[in-house]
Amino acid sequence: MGKVDSRLGDILQRYESDLLEDWVKKQLGVVTSRPDLMTEAELRNESTRFLKLLRDATQAGNLTDINASGWTPLRDMLTALSASRARQGFSPLETAMFIFSFKEPLFQRMRQESRDVETLANDVWSATVLLDKLGLLTTETYQKYREEVIVRQQQELLELSTPVVQLWQGILALPVIGTLDSARTQIVMQNLLQKIVETGSAIAIIDITGVPVVDTLVAQHLLKTVSAARLMGADCIISGIRPQIAQTIVHLGVELGNIVTKATLADAFAVAIQRTGLAVTPAPSRAR
Amino acid sequence: MERIPILKMGDCLLVSIQVDMHDRLAITLQEELTDRIVAARARGVLIDISMLDVVDSFIGRMLGNIASMAKILDADTVVVGMRPSVAITLVELGLSLQGVRTALNVEKGMDLLRGSMEDVSEGQDAGTPA
Numbered sequence: 001m002g003k004v005d006s007r008l009g010d011i012l013q014r015y016e017s018d019l020l021e022d023w024v025k026k027q028l029g030v031v032t033s034r035p036d037l038m039t040e041a042e043l044r045n046e047s048t049r050f051l052k053l054l055r056d057a058t059q060a061g062n063l064t065d066i067n068a069s070g071w072t073p074l075r076d077m078l079t080a081l082s083a084s085r086a087r088q089g090f091s092p093l094e095t096a097m098f099i100f101s102f103k104e105p106l107f108q109r110m111r112q113e114s115r116d117v118e119t120l121a122n123d124v125w126s127a128t129v130l131l132d133k134l135g136l137l138t139t140e141t142y143q144k145y146r147e148e149v150i151v152r153q154q155q156e157l158l159e160l161s162t163p164v165v166q167l168w169q170g171i172l173a174l175p176v177i178g179t180l181d182s183a184r185t186q187i188v189m190q191n192l193l194q195k196i197v198e199t200g201s202a203i204a205i206i207d208i209t210g211v212p213v214v215d216t217l218v219a220q221h222l223l224k225t226v227s228a229a230r231l232m233g234a235d236c237i238i239s240g241i242r243p244q245i246a247q248t249i250v251h252l253g254v255e256l257g258n259i260v261t262k263a264t265l266a267d268a269f270a271v272a273i274q275r276t277g278l279a280v281t282p283a284p285s286r287a288r
Numbered sequence: 289m290e291r292i293p294i295l296k297m298g299d300c301l302l303v304s305i306q307v308d309m310h311d312r313l314a315i316t317l318q319e320e321l322t323d324r325i326v327a328a329r330a331r332g333v334l335i336d337i338s339m340l341d342v343v344d345s346f347i348g349r350m351l352g353n354i355a356s357m358a359k360i361l362d363a364d365t366v367v368v369g370m371r372p373s374v375a376i377t378l379v380e381l382g383l384s385l386q387g388v389r390t391a392l393n394v395e396k397g398m399d400l401l402r403g404s405m406e407d408v409s410e411g412q413d414a415g416t417p418a
Contacts, residue, residue, distance in 0.1 A: 186376075193372030200392055227384040231375040233368060233391035 007113075008127055009058040015109050016051055022105035023047055030101055037088050046081060046098075053077055063126055066133050078134060082141035086149075092142050099135035103128065162188045164195040171272045172201045172234075173265065177210035185221035189228055196234045203272045204229050207265045209240030219254040226259055235275070237261070239268035292317050294324050300332040300401055301325065301363075302394075306339045314350045321354060325361045331408075332401035333358050336394055338369025348383040355388040364404050365389065368397035 012019070024044050027033055053074040060070035067075075078099075085095045107124055114120040162184070167173045174192050178184075192204060206225065211218065226236040239262040241249075249256070262268040273280060290313055295302040301324055303317070325333065335351065337343070343351075355365035368391045370378075378385065391397035 189376055189379075190372060193375055196392065197372060200396075202392065202396065224379045228372075228375040228379040231367075231378055231385060231390055232370050232372065233393075233396065 007110075007119075007123055008063065008130075009055065011106070011109050011113060012051065012055040012058060016055065019102075019105050019109060020044070020047055020051055022108070023051075023102050026101050026104055027098070030097060034090060034094060037090060049077060050074075050081075050098075050102075063130050066130070066137065074134070075137065078138050079141045082138045083145045086142045086145040092139050095142050096135045096139050099131055099138060103131055106131075158184055158187050162191050164191050166195075166199055166201070167205070167269060168273070168276070168278075170199070170201045170203060170276050171269070172196065172199065172204040173207060173269075174204060175207045175210060175240075175265075179213065180211060180218045180221050182221065185225060189225045192225065193228060193232055196229060196232055201234060203235050203237065203275060205237045205239055205265065205268045205272060207240040207268070208238060208245070209242070209265070211240075211245075214245045214248055214254075216252050216254055219249065219252070219256070223257070223259075235260075237268040237271060239263070239265045291320070294321060296324075296328050296330070299328075299330055299405070300334060300398070301328060301330045302334050302336070304336040304339070308342070309340060309347050311346055314347055318350060318354055318357070322357050322361065325358055325363050330363050331405050333363050333365045334394065334397045334401060335365065335367050336369050336397075337367060337374070338371065338393070340374060341371070343370075343374045343378060345381050345383060348378050348381065348385065352383070352385050352388055355385075359387070364401055366391050366397040366400050368392065368394055 024040070024047055027043060027047070028035075028040065057071045057074045065071075081098070082095055085098075106127060110120060110123045110127070114123060161177055163175070165173050165175070172192070172195055174188065176188065180188070192206075195201070196204060206222065208214065208222070214222075222238065226238070229236045237260045238256070241261055241263055260268075260271065262271065270280075290307065292303060292305055292307070292313065295304075301321070303321065305317075307313070321333065324330065333354070335354070337351075340347075351367055355367075358365045366389045367385070370390065389400060391400050
């Protein structure tokens with residue numbers, strides 16, 4: 001194995017500039033190249049760095065375990081590269097092709113170098129295993145970066161989707177849109193309680209017209225929110241209960257306790273107005 | 289020894305907790321408060337916890353106990369000024385302080401106490417023979 005290892009290193013060292021030329025040409029030629037996102041100079045720059053780090057790594061030691069310490073600089077470089085490509089809008093395929101397109105020029109050099117078939121096959125095999133690992137590393141990193149983006153967007157969505165609005169002096173409304181899960185309930189609760197403190201409201205209307213399903217868990221979350229608001233000294237009214245949801249709640253045996261529930265937000269608002277000691281009267285007809 | 293002042297205002301007692309509650313202090317408060325309710329013939333107790341950052345399960349339970357004891361001594365209890373984070377913690381702990389009445393601030397708490405005292409006194413007036 002030691003002999004095979006050194007050969008890849010040798011080839012990389014001896015033909016570094018030739019390999020670079022062939023490789024860059026190859027990368028620019030394939031369909032997955034993106035001249036709109038990256039200039040040739042940038043590509044050449046990255047390729048040069050990759051080659052140099054690969055050479056260092058192959059000379060430092062083993063070719064089989066890319067998690068070894070000798071490979072750290074190369075791994076770091078690839079991680080940074082995938083992340084930046086993911087940000088720039090490359091697809092995972094285009095990102096991985098950066099590594100995989102290196103195979104052809106490398107194998108060509110290997111063919112020129114070796115005389116007998118056996119060593120060539122060995123060389124190609126060890127090189128291909130290595131490059132596959134590196135290629136998969138870029139894909140994995142790419143994926144990880146994308147997942148981070150998704151998580152961040154979820155977070156932003158959470159914060160955006162739970163507005164607390166003031167309907168009247170002392171009356172808040174919280175229209176809940178979408179499914180209520182634990183994370184969301186937490187944010188809804190925090191927003192609502194914060195707003196109760198800020199506005200000094202005594203009544204909060206939680207409107208669940210936009211909640212598609214109410215199961216036992218969602219009901220429990222709603223009850224929690226109501227209890228927390230009560231602890232702060234504000235009463236909650238739950239409104240916007242659709243017929244199907246009323247049926248589900250009863251079938252599931254969910255106990256809503258003594259929480260006031262109303263079918264529509266308008267009804268809930270009427271109750272809230274009444275409780276704050278106000279009344280809605282028609283305006284006196286204007287003299288014409 | 290650290291103590292929490294209990295102020296008398298009309299027939300109400302006012303307790304404002306301004307220091308970190310620890311268990312010993314809570315027990316002391318409970319004892320003193322029950323004594324004062326009887327001594328002052330108080331009809332209402334208002335506990336302001338707006339300064340409390342942390343309320344653990346013990347303090348939460350103690351607030352509930354104080355309310356129940358006051359009820360036995362014929363006084364209504366209102367807990368006011370609970371912070372949002374405290375409310376969330378208590379709910380997560382499963383303590384919703386069922387027997388305790390709550391209000392947003394001292395002003396609303398006093399209104400609540402006065403309202404309930406008027407209700408009761410009206411009821412008594414109605415009950416007394418002319």
